[in-house]
Amino acid sequence: MRWINSIIIIAILALGSWSTLLAQGDLPSGQVDIVKSFEARLAEANRVEVKPVLPALDTSTRRLQYTVVPKDIAVEYLPPKIRPLAFRTEQPPAVYDGYLRLGGGLPSAFYGEFSYDLTKNEAFDLGVDLFRHSANNTNQVENQRFNNTKLGLDGTYYFEQGFAVQGNVGYHNRGIYYYGYNEINDELDTAKYTFEPDQVMQRFSTVDLGLDLFNGQRTVGDFNYRAGVDLYLLNDEYAARENGLLLTIEATKWFAEQHPLSVVLRTDFTAYKDTTKQSLNNFHLEPSYTYHGDMFQVKVGLNLTSNNDKYSIFPDIEASANIIEGVVTAFVGATGNLRKNNLRSLSEYNPFIRTRVRIRNTRFTEYYGGVRGNIIGATYNAQIGYTQADNLALFQLNDPFDSIPRFNVLYDTANIVTIKGSIILPLFEGLELTGSITQNIFSLEREEKPWHLPSTTISAGARYTNPEQQFSLRADLFLENGVPYRT
Template sequence: MILTILCGALPSLGNLFAQGGLQTGEVDIIKQFNARLADAERFLFAPQLPPLDTFAKKQAYAIANRPLNVQYLPPRILPKTLQNEPKDPIYNGYARVGAGFPKAILVEGSYDLVNKEGLDVGFDLRHLSMNNEGKVENQRFADNDIGLHAGFHSDQGFSVSGNLNYSRDFLHFYGYTDLGDDFASELTYNAEDVKQRFSLFSGNVKLYNNQRTAGGIDYAASLDFYTMEDLYASREGGMDLVLKGTKWFEDRHPLTIQLETDFSGYRDSTKQSLNNFFLTPTYSYHGDRFRVKVGLNLANFDDEFTFYPILEASLNVVDNLVTAFAGTEGGLQKNNFRALTEYNPYLTSRPKLKNTFYSHYYGGIKGEYRGVQYRAQVGYKDVKNLALFLTNGDSIPRFNVLYDTGGIFSITAELRTQLIEGLELNGRFTQNFFSLDREEKPWHLPSLALNVGAAYSGIIDNLTFKSELFFQNGVPTLAFDGNPKNLNTLLDLNLGADYQFSDNIGAFVQVNNVLNNRYQRWQHYPMIGLNAVAGITARF
């Protein structure tokens, strides 16, 4: 059988070796030959077969180098396959105008003059006034603010921002209407005789990097400045320069050095100045479940240095449910004319200005559980030159500032949650316990405060309800006979609603002091009772 196969294959092999080459690149393959081509290796051991030449290998390469020219059409992407989320419209302007009682006017708005990539310029303004003279003589006020802001963001890795603001606020010393039996006869004054006006011009400029530098360094420099005066020739100016640099290690451990120079000068018949310097280096280490921050606040005032250690540690006890923290910090807090009158606008025009020196030690827990974000903290603060307030005893009551040293033990708790879809709730509780060296009470400083707020937007589309409840204990003060007493308790309920008729036009209503509480935050100065403002809003 083998001999028969060999005899049949020899003529074919002879024809194969007789070819001088493949001129056309085509090969006729005999089916019977293909059936035995896999067994060709066996014939190498047969003595009657001639050796194979290498031309067969070239033949194989010639066949492989003739690829088929197949044309592939590019895929066609249909637009309907892309599902883009709708974008909220961007508005350059916003306005809110309303009126109400008692003789209330509200006007506020903002507009972006330039709003493009890398540059934004805009302004904002606000006016709010009320006049309750129908019930309390000269109980009226007016707040006026206008500001210009700008920002430049370079693709070179830095940004510059700044703003200029001017405010002109009016109020009246109507406390004489509450003196009661302290004076033999009922007092009355013209509005101009009890008028006060605060004019404030302020600004800020800031330079900072908007991209991490090659060396892993962030930098920032800011300058705040202001000048202000009241209607009784009291003037004050200030400047606060802050230089800050942060070096990041492994993109999570920052080393920060901050230098601050805070100057302010007050002038009426005399001059007073508060010039503070601060050097604050800190380092933070972030572990997987803990964070530690250490540093020092070196403060200088009147050529005297004070060192305040900075230490804060936090530990994630249960994954995002419970985080424990504790720390200490300290520094100087300015009681300049601007800060004091922002806290108590019925201040005398020539107060004594001092720094408050404090050291704060605190600890607590924070976290989130089933959508409820919470924070609870206890702390103790050593305070030197704590600002207290008492009336001057005049027929037009105004407040003097006096200072004391002591300690404050505090308990605070905060929470924020979304109870159901569309209903958000937040609250804050604060309890302070004062221990003073000289004064019997912390005059006009609250010890207990509770704030609760809620917003609901699930009943009707484009309609939002808001409510706020403020509770505060009656602050301690001195009666006309010199004995201590507490003013009445604050219980203030505010309700509001906003409705959007279209993308551009809406309406609002705000009702304040629904319970008509006649609380006195400052002795002899009762709050305005029930009041409301309603109006329209526009976006353009």
């Protein structure tokens, strides 16, 4: 029944709409009469603010397991075209099998040095070294001349097990001639002497032998080791003899590839014979640890020595810090040791000594500080130090009335203030200038002056090396103040 009423209502509405359409048929086409403008107004309403709220975080731990099913997919593609690309690389530095160095000077001086690698085997190295330096000024001063000759042969064999053995043999011949006797005669107003060269010749001949065992490859634990023995036999024209034996054991453990912990054990024996026999035996134990930081470096160690059952402890300390990276580095340190004054060391410093000497140790402790670095390409080093030395070797004329002047060795206790500096200045590629100066201020306990020890030493030089590193030219100038002497 309800649906019949719905049909009747729909039919009445449809007839009404149709009659309205028929009633507007008399309006002109394209014209619309606006009876009243329509203005829409919204009723007042209250604003409702809604603040979003984040849902609570899910902090529970969930373990997800994914199963990937492998599947081979056939992919068809054209073969790639490989085209090599050329890159410019720097040539490795040239390696030469040997070198030859020649030089000359005044008066009538010759300098020659030759070194050559006889083998080209990675497991075995064998090299030979030759050296000759001589000068002759007999035209100005009678018998003022010298010659210095060295011959050496060394070889190293690297075993597959990682260790290596190195051996060397050398011969050193130093020929000097006592001179200056006529100058002393002029000063003392005595009769002049004249001598044939063989009458005033002194010759020191030394044979050196050495053998070392060390790790030829890097070990798994970054541990380096070395055990060595060195022997020398020395004699002169006046029947003086001296033999020396040095035994060395070294061990170094590296931490983080840059912090070494080292221990060195050395036993140094010297036997001297002239009209009497003397011996000088030293023992050294030298532990140290060095730490390298980004802006600083610190070494802490000591040198424990023994001589004739007398023990001494010397410092081995140095600390440095970069004040301005690459420009200024400041450093301070303290070190000390026993330095042997035997026939070999004394004759190398002053070959005009009487070989009937008293061999002793110089016991020294040095404290120093300074700065080093590089400014606009110039490398510099400036340092000041203070040294306490017991048994410092001095040299005194044996007898001013002796026809052939020779020097005796005497010892004194001294305090020494040292100021020194050096610089390396490259002017352009291949050419660099070098210079250094050292000033020593001595304060002695017994002697009036440091006899025959220079207070001021100055050196300057220039070196040019061609771009191919095949040859170099070098010139050096050395100056010292007049040394004090006692007649």
